[in-house]
Amino acid sequence: MGRITTSDLHGYLIDERNLGSLAEIPATLYEEVHADILALYKQAASHDDPFGEGAQSVLKERESLREYIRDLYGVRTRKILALALARANGEEINREEIRMMVPGERMLFDVVYESASSCRKTLLDGKPTLETTAYHFVPAEVSAEQAPVPLTPVNESPDKQCADEVNVTSADAPAPESYRVIAVYENLPEFQDYSGRIYALSPGDVVSLPPQMADVLCKDNKALSIRLRK
Template identity: 25%
Template structure:
C-alpha cells in the first residue's frame, strides 16, 4: 500500500454508487503503510536530535515535514474510504431490497455491519406492520419484539439502527463539497532540490525534481517554500480541475 494506491481506492468509492472490491488484506496493508510512515517520522526526529543546530535545520527537518504531510493525508483518505463504504452498506441493508448474500466487495467486518443493520430493520418493519394490522396480539406483540431487539443490541452493541434517510440533504452536501474541491487556489513554484513523491491536498500525486517549475495547491506550495525546498514564482489563480494527473510540470 502507498499514497497512490490509497488515492485510487478512494477515487473509485467517490465516483461509484456500489462498493468497490478491496484487497482481502486491505486492513493489514494500510496498517503496515501507516506504521512505516510513523517509523520514518521518528527516524527523522532522531536525526534532528543527533545533529548539531547548524546541520539539522535542513535535510532532516524537511524530511520530517514531508513525511508528516503524507501521514496526515493517508489517514484522511482512509477515514474517507471507511465513511463512504459504511454509508453504502447501511443504505443497502435498510433499502428493503431482498439481499440474501452481501456484496462480494465487503470485508468480513463490513459483512457484520450489513447483517446487523439488516436484521434490525427487518425486525422493526415487522413490528410496525403487526401493530397496524392488529395481528399477533397488537401492543403485546410489539413489546415482545422490543425485548428481542434489546437482547440483540446487548449481543452486538456496535451495530446501531440506521438514522432516518437524509439522502437529499447529504447528496446536496456531497455535491457542494465536490464543487468546492474542483476549484482550488494554486501557485507556481520552482523546486530547489529533488523531493520525495507526495500527495497534494487536491489528491494528485506529485513527483518533483530539482529545477522543476510546477503549479501546486496554495497550501502545499506554502509548505515547500517555508521549508526552503522551493521558491514561489509569479503567477497564481484559480484552476479548474478536469482530471487526475500525476504532475503539472513546465520546463
C-alpha cells in the first residue's frame, strides 16, 4: 500500500465537493488510510516524550488524516444514499457513478436500494416484505504489524504507580478504561493524546490521560496521580 498524505485526501475532498456526481478514488483508499492512521499511532507511542514536538506532530498528522477521511466519507455517502433512493423510486441513474463506488460503498448502495425498494412495495403496493437487508462488509484485514501497541511506560511494569499518589472516592466523570486520573500542578501547553483529544490544562485541573502521558507528567512533578476507590 502506498502512503496516503493529507494533501492527497484534501485533493480527493475538493474534487468530491466540486462534482455533482461521485469522483473517482482508489478502491482501497479507506483501508490505506486506516493502516496509515494505525502506523502513526504506533509511531507516536514509540516516542519517550509524548508531549515533545516529535510525538505531537505525528499525532496532529494522524488527526488530520482522520478529519479528511471523515469529511470525504460524509460527502460521498450523501451522494450514494441519494442515488440508491432515486433508483428505488424508479428513476434512471448514471451507471458510471456506480462504477466510481469502492466495494464498501457499493454494498451500502445495494442495501439502501433493496431496503427502500422493499419498503415501497410494502407501503404503496401492499406486497409484504419477504426479507430484510442489513449492511455487512468485511474490508481487507490489517496486518499484525499495523495493530496498536499497548501504551505502557518504557522500562516500567503496568502496575507501577507514581511515587506521589492520593486516593479519592469519586471523580466528576469516570476515566476511560486504561486511562489514569491525575491532578495537574502547573500550566501545560496545548497537546493531543493518542485518541486525538486536545487538552489545555491549568493548575488544579483533574483529567484522565493515557498511562504513558500521565506517568511523564507525574515523574516531572507536573501532576499527581489519583487512585479512584470503587
